[in-house]
Amino acid sequence: MNVSKRMKRVVACFLIVFFLLLVRLAEIQLFFTESFSKLNINLIQESVNQRTEEVLISDGRGSFLDRNGEALTGKKQPAIVLFPFLITQDWPIKKAADILGISQDELQHELKQAKKPVILSKRTIKDLSKQSVKQINSLKYPGIYGVYMEEDDKPSLASHTIGMTNQDPSLLRSKYPDKNDLPIQTKIGTTGLERTFDEFLLPEKDTKLLYHVDGKGNPLFGMDVKYTAEANSFYPLQVKTTLDQDIQQAMEDIVDKQGLKKGGAVLLDIEKSSVLGMVSRPNADVSKQSTLQNYMLNPIYPGSVFKTVIAAAAIERDAVKPNQTFNCNLNLYGEPGDDKGSLTFDESFAQSCNYTFTSLAEELMKKDETVIEDMSEKLALTDRAGWEGKLYHESDFRQFYNEQSGVIWGDQKDKAVKKAIAQTAIGQKNVKVTPLEVANMMATIARGGEKKQVKIADHIEYKNGTTMVNFKDQKIGGKTIDRYTAQQLQKVLRQVVTSESGTGRRFQDLPYEVAGKSGTAQTGKMSKDKKTLYQKWFAGYFPAEHPKYALVVLHMDTPGDKALTNAVFYDIVKKVHENEIN
Structure with a gap:
């Protein structure tokens, strides 16, 4: 009797399992053949793919052009x-x-x-x-x-700026829930411009050579090879960037030849407020997440480059008396420690005397505790520099992926602490700004105080070359420096180079007259041989009399005597001149 009951239970279990398998088989072969599982897999298509040999000629994804219409991707x-x-x-x-x-x-x-x-x-x-x-x-x-x-390789040129694509079915479905026609193997942008412009670059249809095979790999229907392609004169779209392919290549070659391992450079067209070249190192390696970071868009201690802000505030507030000198034998805290002697305001800026600017900052803060952040804002140093605005259904579209904004004060209480004010005045403590923001500050000064957002993309165009959307020039809101302050800043920035004791005197023999400011910031790190590591900057513009280009070079985590900042800046300026006359 017990045996009979057990047999019935076994048979019942078998029937239930068999029924469930039938249901599952029906789901697969009858009901959900074109949208199986959460990933909406087209089983019919996948079955055909298993019997098909194909050569992908183009994945149909949109591409990027440089400012002259030369292909940066999709070559x-x-x-x-x-x-x-x-x-x-x-x-x-x-x-x-x-x-x-x-x-x-x-x-x-x-x-x-x-x-x-x-x-x-x-x-x-x-x-x-x-x-x-x-x-x-x-x-x-x-x-x-x-x-x-x-070309199936990732773009080697401007890899951090252009970015990368990868297959990520989960991200694809979550980002585009309404685009069920996209195959799960579709690549989407994960970094850089590939990420920000991804929605415009998604493929409509790929281009292939294909033929069907049997189980042994032999032609199933004879030697008939089929060519499939998108017969559309409008798609895929192309993003025309502001990058200059020749300049970008030259900048990357210079950075690598000089041996700059961490940091980079950014070059702007001042009139158009656009990026001509942007390099970040180390090289982007998809297998190493840390290398994908674009340091030109990350906040970093600026060191004495930030004295430009204090100088602007002192000029605007008339805080420097005629013929006033500063005791530059004193360090930033007003204690004996330096040996630069007695210097005027202009000389102090050229030689980067800490005491001059810490004492001026303290004096200015007594009258207005917001003076430093207010002037930073006027110089376009605390807002994101990149273009952002409305683009179709996106109200806050940003051209630069993961661009961050600068910070001046970490704790408002520091405004009442003398040493904190001193450290802030020389671009340390909690002051961090991005190289792109610094480049935009230099461009703002060169333009006489006019603040503009920086573009990396000029427009999106259809396959046939007609324009889909233009990115118009946009000003940065808020207060600006006046013409007089801009002119005085231009004068002291030029003296950094022309002065025989100036920190930029190396650039005196360049074919362009350069104006700018050096910067050295402690990182709190030590090298393997126990040397202090610094962030070494030079930020400027050229030609000084009729500014066309703003350039920032940053060498990160380097011993002071090993910094390659000036060498890279020098070579880039020289190359830009050669490029212009040829």
């Missing part, structure tokens, strides 16, 4: 595609080998080893050209094709 190079089934055919191998400039044996070897279509590019055939593609296609034999393929 196409000639390539030859050989399908594996050619090995069993009597195909014109000799003609193909002659066109490609390689032996028949080499082609046969490539095919014998192949389990998937073989792609021959300039990496394997140096002389591959447009003519090669044309001649291969003139053979008109199924299985060998000349095409133009997008």
Whole structure:
């Protein structure tokens, strides 16, 4: 009796499990074939994909151009595609080998080893050209094709600025819940401009060569190879950046040649308030998250570059008397420690005397405790520098990914502490600003006090070159410095270079006249050989009389005697001049 009951239970369990399996099978094959699981996987499409060999020529994603219309991403190079089934055919191998400039044996070897279509590019055939593609296609034999393929490497130029794409099905579905037609393997932007402009760059349709195979990899329907492409004159879209490809390349070459391992440089077009070149180091490596950080958009201790703010406040508030001198044998706290002698205000700025600016800051703070942050705002140093505004349904679209804003005071109580005021005056304590903000401050001074947002993208255009949307120039709101203050700042910034004791005297023999300010900030870190590490800056603009460019160079975590800041700044200015006259 007990045995009979157990048998019934076993049979019942078996039937229940069998029923559940039938339900699951029905879900898979009948009800949810095109939207299976939370990821909305198209099972029919995936089944077809398993029986299809394909060569992706272009993923259909939008691309980036430089300011001259040259491709920064989505570049196409000639390539030859050989399908594996050619090995069993009597195909014109000799003609193909002659066109490609390689032996028949080499082609046969490539095919014998192949389990998937073989792609021959300039990496394997140096002389591959447009003519090669044309001649291969003139053979008109199924299985060998000349095409133009997008480079599959990540962009090596401006990698931090342009950013990266990756496959992330969960992020794709959460970010675009209404775009169920996007395959789960679609790449989306994760950093840089790829991230901020991702919605405009999403592919409409990719371009492929494909053919169907049986279980052994042989052609299922003969040697019929299908070409699929987007027949649309408007998509994919292109983002025309303000970057200059030649200048960007030169800046990266200079930074690397000099050996700057951490930090970078940013160059602005002052009139257009746009980025011509932006370099961050270390190089971006997708396998190392820390390398993806763009230091040009991160707040960093500015050191004496921040004395520009104190100088502006002193000029505006008329805090310096005619012929007044400062005892620069004293350190920032007013104690014996330096040996620069008695200096005027202009000399103090040129030689970066700490005591002058800490004493001025203390005097100014007694009259107005908000004077430092107010002047920082007037100089565009505490607002995000990058372009932001309304773009279609986004009310707060930002061109720069993960751009941060500067900070002056960490604790309002510090405004009543003498040593805290002194440290703040020389760009230490809690003062942190981004190199892009500093570059924008220099551009603001060079323009006579006019504050503008900085652009990295000029417009978005359709595939046929017509404009979809323009990014208009936008001013930064709030108060600005007056014309007189700007002129006086221009004078002292120039004296940093022209003075024989100035901290920028190295730049005197450049083909452009440079104005600017150096900066050295302690990091609180030590090197392996027990040397103090600093953040070393030089920020300026040129030509001094008729400013066109603002440039900031930053070398991070470096011993003072090993800093490459001035060498990099020097070489970039020289290269910009060469680029302009050629």
